[in-house]
Amino acid sequence: MPVNYVDFETARDASGFRMVVVRGVPSPWTQAAVGILHVKNIPWQAVALDQGNDELAAWAGERKGPVAIYNDEEPRSGWDQILLLAERLAPEPRLIPEDAADRALLFGLSHEICSESGLGWARRLQGVHAGLNGGEGFPAGVAQYLAGKYGYRAEEAEANQRRVIDVLEMLSARLHAQKRDGSRFYIGSSLTALDIYSAAFTALLKPLPQEQCPMPDAMRVGFEAMDEDTRKACDPILVEHRDYIYEEYLELPLSL
Ligand SMILES: N[C@@H](CCC(=O)N[C@@H](CS)C(=O)NCC(=O)O)C(=O)O
Known part of the structure; x- marks a missing residue:
């Protein structure tokens, strides 16, 4: 639609x-x-x-x-x-599990992806830091704008880098454990909002191809740029999961 x-x-x-x-x-x-x-x-x-x-x-x-x-x-x-x-x-299909412990898991893990100092924020600041310091990251003008708006502090760059890697490792470990239990989802055996957050936020590291996700070349370079340690933490299972969620539940190409 x-x-x-x-x-x-x-x-x-x-x-x-x-x-x-x-x-x-x-x-x-x-x-x-x-x-x-x-x-x-x-x-x-x-x-x-x-x-x-x-x-x-x-x-x-x-x-x-x-x-x-x-x-x-x-x-x-x-x-x-x-x-x-x-x-x-629209209570159905439910995207928040009914079980209280699973619900807490959903909000906790989603927080680690979406909230301040979660994967999205930390990854954005990683691109800002690189862009402002001559590394591969956001174009300098974009980095400057985002720095002011989203709380960039140079002295936190290392801790921020650690956050990106920790959350990526935590998410991929969970997907591997779920896979061993026969599930393609983060929680239980059906889709939750957490699957949608993970699929969408993977774009900050591995954006979908240009024909499915058009964006200016300079921004794509910024989205994809990463240092060796972050690259190692980008387990292919995150992209596998993203592709499955987009193919089965979401709309392609992205239309915004
Ligand atoms: N409100 C969101 C975060 C929103 C957010 O970070 N939006 C960014 C996404 S890149 C934005 O609007 N960027 C455009 C801009 O700042 O001009 C939340 O914390 O749940």
């Missing part, structure tokens, strides 16, 4: 599910939220993030994406808030 873009004023004056999205690069937070809505078949209207639009920022509460706004409820920008809203509006 193609993404239904509307202009900001139309979205603001409408009701239902509206979401501000990052357009043109495969932002994993946005891609994961879009995937969740797709799996749950929730109709929604997309508004492209425009960082310079003050009225949009006032409506959404921030200049980032994604931000989900349902009817006249408060805007939701946290990955967990967006997931809980989607689960409330």
Whole structure:
């Protein structure tokens, strides 16, 4: 289903599910939220993030994406808030396990992927650090912009690097253990939101090919660039899992 873009004023004056999205690069937070809505078949209207639009920022509460706004409820920008809203509006198919321990596992592991100092944040700062220091990372202008906005501190670069590797190793160890138990999913034997987060965030290390995931060449170089230790931590099982989740449950090519 193609993404239904509307202009900001139309979205603001409408009701239902509206979401501000990052357009043109495969932002994993946005891609994961879009995937969740797709799996749950929730109709929604997309508004492209425009960082310079003050009225949009006032409506959404921030200049980032994604931000989900349902009817006249408060805007939701946290990955967990967006997931809980989607689960409330369309309880089936469930993406949060029913069992309390599995539910805690889902939120804990997803936190390690999506939240501040999780894989996505740490990987972004890794690309910023490299880009600002003549290494292979984001183009310098992009690195400068992201540094200011997402809390880059040079003295934390080493700890940040460790985070990326630790989370990658933890996730791949879990996928291997699940595989030994005959499952292709992170938790139990069916799809959860965690599978969607992992598939979307793998783009920050191994983006899907250009025909499935178009983005400017310089950004692709930035997404793919990594040092030897990070490369070693990128176990092929993460990409295998990503391909399975996209093929079976999500939409290709990416349409944002
Ligand atoms: N709100 C999200 C994180 C959102 C986020 O980091 N968005 C980035 C994705 S790259 C963004 O909007 N970037 C575009 C920009 O900052 O201009 C969460 O923590 O759950």
